[in-house]
Amino acid sequence: MVKKVVKKKKKSFASRGSGAAHVDSGKRPIQAPKLPGCMDSCPAGNQVRRFVTTLAQAEKFGKTQDQALEEAWHIYTETSPFPAVCGRICPHPCESGCNRIELDGAVGVNKIERTIGDYGLEKGLTFKKLTEEKRLEKIAVVGAGPAGLTCAYQLTRMGYSVTVFEATEKPGGMLLWGIPRYRLPEDILDREIQRILDFGVELKCNTRIGTDIPLDDLRRDYQAVFLSIGAHKGKLLGVEGEDAENVLSGVEFLNRIHHGETIDVGDNVIVVGGGDTAIDAARICRRLGATTSIVYRRTINEMPAIDEEIEEAQKEGIKLEYLAAPAGFVKENNRITNMKCIRMELGEPDESGRRRPVPIDGSEFEIPATTVIAAISQEPDFTGFESLIDGRDWFKIDDHGALLKEEGIYAGGDAVNLALASTAIGQGRGAAIAIDFKLRGLEPPIPGDLPAITTKRLRMDWYPKADRLEAESLAIEERLAQMFAEVNKGLTPEQAVQEAKRCMSCGYCFGCEECWILCQEQAVIKPRVKGEAFMFDINKCNGCDKCMEVCPCGYIDLI
Template sequence: MSLANPSVPAKPLTFRRFKDGDSKPLAWQQEIFDADHSHKCPTYVQSTPPCQGSCPSGEDIRGYLNIVRGIEKPPAGMAWQEYAWRRLTDANPLPAVMGRVCPAPCESGCNRNEVEDFVGINSVEHFLGEWAIEHKLGFAAPAERTGKKVAVIGGGPAGLSAAYQLARKGHWVTIFDERAELGGMMRYGIPGFRTPRAVLDAEIQRILDLGVEKHMNCRIGTDVTLEQLRSEFDALFLGLGAQAGRPLPVEGAEAANCVTATAFLKAFNDGRMRHVGKRVVVVGGGDTSIDVATVARRLGHIEHVHESDLPERVIAGHAAHDAASISARQGAEVTLTSVFAIDKMQANKHEIEQAQAEGIAIRGGLVPVAVLRDGNGRATALRVARCEAKLVAGRLEVKPIEGTEEDIEADLIVSAIGQAVDFSGLESLDNGKGGINADRNYQVQGQPGLFVGGDVVRPHLLTTAIGHGAIAADGIDRHLRSEPLDKRPKIDVHAFDLMRKMAEKGLPSGKVEAPLRGTDQSPGAIHNYENRSDRYVIPSTELFLGHFQYTPRNTRRVMTLSKEQALDNFEERMLPLLESQAQAEAKRCMSCGQCFECDNCVVYCPQTAVFKVPKSKSTTGRYVDTDYSKCIGCHICKDVCPTGYIQMGLGE
């Protein structure tokens, strides 16, 4: 076992603002000069950073990183950790869970990738979530109750997110779930060594503490009808999830020991399955398939298996394994196949590397063509063939290559090729494609007061379901208040609110029209301020990247296991950053589209036209101003602005 804290190897910067041979001028709209001046002057434009634009739950990532790094100060008497956590949980009430398991599309979108490496957003989220649990932080109760009642069907990430947001808005919420405990796929899909149950329980309990009630072991459509709920509640949210697995679409896949990933993981997370076969083959390529493979590696196998202890019988729910058999376990040989090459697989790259370190054989470019069975009907091998796979118009096309077939021996075959919604008792809602049609507010078409979210809309990430729940909660709130369901913003995120910061500091604000724009007359904002967060994601080309020096990423310590060490090891593998590391990592954030108070514009302005706002009138996002009687439009402030917050306009 090794406990590593790898650092990014040093390498020279690759960014240069101007390269040898550059001769093409910028667009004439940006560079209209008359001698040493132009008709343009600086404007201050708040944009959405690409990390936030890539986050399905719309977290104010730039906002809480600026708090962690010390740029945005918390209110008096509040620790910066709590203030950052509260900014984070405006969008996502489960940061300690998501900080561990989210594949972090925000990091893929991070503009810092153009300098050396992305900001470890996920690791800072992990740190804040852990700090909040350690210090027993809770959510603030709503100031008043509306008296309206909402039923949330499904206690997974979408349902919990909707319940959380609705409770904060003052509505009474009841969650109905067919399982014994809340959490959905976070509890019954992801193994505990990735999401420790104490962490999951703590974050769920905070939501319940807002006054949210729960009814467990209650399936809608069977134990209670949708019509009954509609008569008792003012609105409904359906977060059904997709917890029915998809079997392999090949001949012989009906064998008893050919099971789905969701059934496999549920049997494990229920504590019923204690060992698997000697040879396990997993078909997939996403994070779920990695979870199955790593669980199988940890469970191992026993030499002499009684008929009642066969893995498929336990998965089917007939019995639980005898705990006494654990002592006889040996390692299982686990193979994971994917139609994509390994570097193109959808699973988190870090998880793939961990699985390979544990001795799991990952083979890309293979498609299943048949399940081979013995005389008793049990699967003995998976026949695969080399293939070419590509996405065409959003659909996966897989073409087997003739003559490349081979057989991979197996005692257990697990299909992790996707999930489906179980519409039993709710067939009328099925759109014929295994989902439910909804508008941009996630209201079911033609059914006011009925909203949906999560995998029932589109199977995707846990954080996507959290985002759906929050947007649906906004729609439900407006519905309950008899307000029209307006069109959602093009970029639907939790944006930094300058007006909130001014009110928090006690600064006066004048009338500001929406979308928020400042003028040189209104005290409501800095001169010529505009908030484009609802419609513009700022690219790296708008930043002065030359400002940022090479700074290695602060990485979390990860426990890497060998093939032998993985057996029976269910300890958490990923440790949170230390406080100093979290702060250092937050300082790597380039604060794209928002001032981070670097003073470049003030220092480099040759006319001293750009100046600091007096401390008594300044706040985050309101740090510098421009004296337009001095400004000649030389563009220098825009050119040296690292974050792209300063744009040239005013004359157009």
């Protein structure tokens, strides 16, 4: 099918350029890389197109599958040390930005990411340093979550000595205490963190900065401080009667479960909220044997939780009570027996852009409850950091992660804003780069501003349709019988390569040879080294624009 399409284009353009009627436009082709939607949408700043096309083009460039997977792992870990973790828990905004959605579905970047990460763990791959130079400056990182560990990792790559101070007994932050093991097995997280420690990062657990050690001590002993204290305090509902013993915050519930505590939730659990914490808490309660309902004040379209997790929750028998909000409780002996609710309707959009829920008069109803879990939000514990809070904001930072209130202090992660783990990873890396430049007496770099490429610049008809590969998942009865059995399975390396071949390499040359084949003036130069981009001999070019028009990936511009 591909050959037929290319053949038609050849005839069309050859006949167009063969006559004497051609007039030189005065424009000439240039290599013009562009920003693909996958990379534009990745908060971590991962080189998505590079690691995916490395797998896709392996055979073409004479690489074995193992060579391609190892190369892809090293590309990935330039920006993030957590491929196996993020390949399991990231809601993959990169896929929402994928141009292939308009053809036959986004490339399964997240599943490819997981395969690369698991390969790295299986083969014991190790990180590469950017320099063998050993810097004299010391950096302190407060908090061993994704932002803090990423910052420490990147600074270690640059040659700095980094010490991470963690308040709890084990590193991981919300990756450890907030995400269920059926989504992120503890050994996967442990192994990716251990690799960071083996790389040279020093870790001190059970050390709470702000109480055990004053922040001023760190400022005195270290040349820069990065704060990534997380947001481990859950918020309750603000409804009278919620001080009952069987009302918990989502964060507290997950934390206690992950510390091995047995919690008797009874047989009727209500979870209030629509985010990932609400879904996670509800699914754990199902595994504890409870009938579980989620009460959410908007509709499924506004739920901020990961779509796949919502679908899995429904498969597991969790009832979703939309357009409803808690209004009070019925109590007996300091325990909730029923939760009073009121129906809602959606009004005008609020500051978040979502339509505001408005109570409907006279629509009250009750739901029986043996436990109520409030998973509406969470916040940091700022004990010892009060002076750094900026007005009503939490830690307020500039575009490079530097705290606005205090020079020499940087921040990232949930203590700046509640967001994705990939956002925290991006903030940690950005701060590490800014710290490095600051200590070298340089201005932090301004990110490159490549133009984004959309389907308007792609030849979508050039790419053959190919169904997206989906991984298998554990049967419902098996997952409910095992609290921490991993639900979603990954792709095999062979499947990951097959899925990677669906990538259209938006905005970057992938060696299709279309421009070289169709240029009658022989102005297109085929590279001698496979994998390099095609170049142009401007002296031979007659400005016909064929090369730009036939380029499937939109890499060529005329100026």
